Amino acid sequence: MVQTLSDTIVALSTPPGAGALAVVRLSGPDAVGITQALFSKKNLAGQPGHTLHYGTLREPASGEILDEVVVALYRAPRSYTREDVVEISGHGSDFIVRQILAAFLRQGARLAEAGEFTKRAFLNGALDLAQAEAVADLIAADSALSHQVALNQLRGGFSDELRGLRAQLVQFAALLELELDFGEEDVEFADRSGLARLLAEVQGVVRGLLRSFELGNVIKNGITTVIAGRPNAGKSTLLNALLREERAIVSAIPGTTRDFIEDEVSIDGLRFRFVDTAGLRDNPADEVEAIGVRRTRERIGQAALLLYLFDLTELTPSEVQADIAELTAALPKLPALAVGNKRDLASPAQLAAFQALAGENQTVEIISAGQRQGLEELQAALLAQVRGAGLAGAGSATIVTNVRHARALEEALGYLAAVEQGLAQGRGTELLAADLRHALAALGSITGEISTDDLLTSIFTQFCIGK
Ligand SMILES: Nc1nc2c(ncn2[C@@H]2O[C@H](COP(=O)(O)OP(=O)(O)OP(=O)(O)O)[C@@H](O)[C@H]2O)c(=O)[nH]1
Ligand SMILES: [Mg+2]
Known part of the structure; x- marks a missing residue:
């Protein structure tokens, strides 16, 4: 899958089939220019973001009218993807939508892959990974509680909690690394009993999050x-x-x-x-x-x-x-x-x-x-x-609903336990630092602070096209 942020993507963002409206969305540096090539009425280039424009879309070569539409303009960075975004509301017919998409492709747009709009939002820093995954959950939510959980995650509740945990651990990790830099000199910068306390606390929070996964599973799957x-x-x-x-x-x-x-x-x-x-x-x-x-x-x-x-x-x-x-x-x-x-x-x-x-x-x-x-x-x-049975109603508390997140938390917990054990046995700084680094990586993989291409591909291809 070749993807760059320099091209402009297009997709139908509403479900296919007949409906009152169909929304075609473009995102990328040329979103406004490509729309302009079909949109005859006004000069969009001079228009500010967050504005609506009524007009007709025409096939540029033949001048044939494709549809009467309303164009919504969003200027970078104030848009879902942080890029220039155009949303075109037209009539909801598969035939019209196919013609409009074909005309945009001829103008140089590329058909978006599944989840690519949200992926761009992530790559451009509008959302972290846990939030981006919440977008898919929110679309699939079909009960009041699953909706509430997804919305909390989208608004960053879970991410904030994780960042808090990481921030505390990172300080200790940095101090341990510093000790390693001094190597031979046998210095101790990091306060061992403080680290033990912190480890116990962080493990407690991670265990709580893992317990919430059981509940989250119930909320998501019934x-x-x-x-x-x-x-x-x-x-x-x-x-x-x-x-x-x-x-x-x-x-x-x-x-x-x-x-x-x-x-x-x-x-x-x-x-x-x-x-x-x-x-x-x-x-x-x-x-x-x-x-x-x-x-x-x-x-x-x-x-259950x-x-x-x-x-x-x-x-x-x-x-x-x-x-x-x-x-x-x-x-x-x-x-x-x-x-x-x-x-x-x-x-x-x-x-x-x-x-x-x-x-x-x-x-x-x-x-x-x-x-x-x-x-x-x-x-x-x-x-x-x-x-x-404690299977419902945790109020505003963070609930983990995603299997990937639960696996990462389990992994983090394993490494944190290893650090704790290492401390108790007076193991060398080098081993402690390595286990702590692994724990941090596991926690970071949830929000995407540490992520690989493979991981991103597997997450975003689970989305529908147009999201
Ligand atoms: N009078 C009365 N009859 C009932 C009531 N509920 C079910 N029945 C009758 O009891 C019979 C069995 O009902 P089912 O719902 O098929 O029972 P089941 O438990 O699914 O049975 P199996 O699938 O064979 O295990 C039917 O003739 C129903 O009409 C009730 O509340 N009052
Ligand atoms: Mg029966």
């Missing part, structure tokens, strides 16, 4: 909630009710669901991914059902939350407790919610039995999935479980 229970409990009925859509087949025949059916729905700004599963029974009717049961158990192993659904008219409280205990035996940390279904069929005695159970440190919700009753209370209980 809270996987597996609905499990015996055949015919009403799992598929409940899934449909929660999704407000007839997604899964419901029937009175036990063993209807054979494979996973899953979909996402946002509850109070949090994204839940509900998974309907094959009913669990000890002696499945056939091989297909047996496979379904085995896979259900596997899926529970990957869940277990929703154990049972038929109030079929099971006793002790059977419910035994089922849940059996399902979570190998997963002591998995939060489980017991939900009794078919309230409409249950006798007063059956209801009373489970209400008593609800007292004993077990959460039991009573619903009728078929009649859509008790669903709001169930949603509230799900949210309470999630919050109780």
Whole structure:
């Protein structure tokens, strides 16, 4: 991929397809000149940045009118990429957009690669790497919380925190390097106990950031909630009710669901991914059902939350407790919610039995999935479980959502631990300085203070064209 900052790039910045508007964006030294070649009405060269100009775009050779447009001008460095940027709003037809792009290419613009506008913003210092990655997250955000996290990162919250950590470590690293310069003379500039304190503090912060990654993952990818229970409990009925859509087949025949059916729905700004599963029974009717049961158990192993659904008219409280205990035996940390279904069929005695159970440190919700009753209370209980498990709502605190960032933090933590150990064992300055340098490099790779071409390419090609 040959990329230089001296050429002018162009791309459609809105989604392709028919729409009211399509925005074509140009960035680079010749953005205004190339636009002018097609824009007949006004002399754009004399216009200041942050201005709008109405006019027509024409094919320069034939004079044929391509579209009526509004041109937005941004002058370097006051633009997204810090270069001259022109955004042309025209009519949203693929045909018109193709013609406009072709005309700009003939004038010397180059089609932008995926993420190239944001890459230029990074290379020109408008954004650091973590912020640039937040741009992609922000575009993909589809819940209130994931939006909030991406926006915080875009505004530099995470980067500021990292820079603070690095700045403190850099001072010590510099002092250690100074000791090395003096070599033979056996001097100690860096205060060893101060360094030990700082290391403990920085490791604490990095560990906190790594813990937030678990939460960040949930925010970005949704809270996987597996609905499990015996055949015919009403799992598929409940899934449909929660999704407000007839997604899964419901029937009175036990063993209807054979494979996973899953979909996402946002509850109070949090994204839940509900998974309907094959009913669990000890002696499945056939091989297909047996496979379904085995896979259900596997899926529970990957869940963030277990929703154990049972038929109030079929099971006793002790059977419910035994089922849940059996399902979570190998997963002591998995939060489980017991939900009794078919309230409409249950006798007063059956209801009373489970209400008593609800007292004993077990959460039991009573619903009728078929009649859509008790669903709001169930949603509230799900949210309470999630919050109780610390999986949501860290307020304004920094949350790590990016795998690359988490890996870099882990690497930094490893080197910081090595420095700490080295200090405790009185290891030589040279080794301490080397480990500290590695830790700094790992932290710096997150914001791009230390980056390689390969890394940049792999990050920016995950963007869509036009960003
Ligand atoms: N009366 C009543 N019937 C219900 C309720 N919820 C589900 N049912 C019925 O119970 C039967 C089984 O429902 P499903 O949703 O298919 O049950 P399932 O747990 O997915 O069953 P499998 O996929 O076979 O494991 C169907 O006949 C539903 O109409 C309810 O709240 N009240
Ligand atoms: Mg089912």
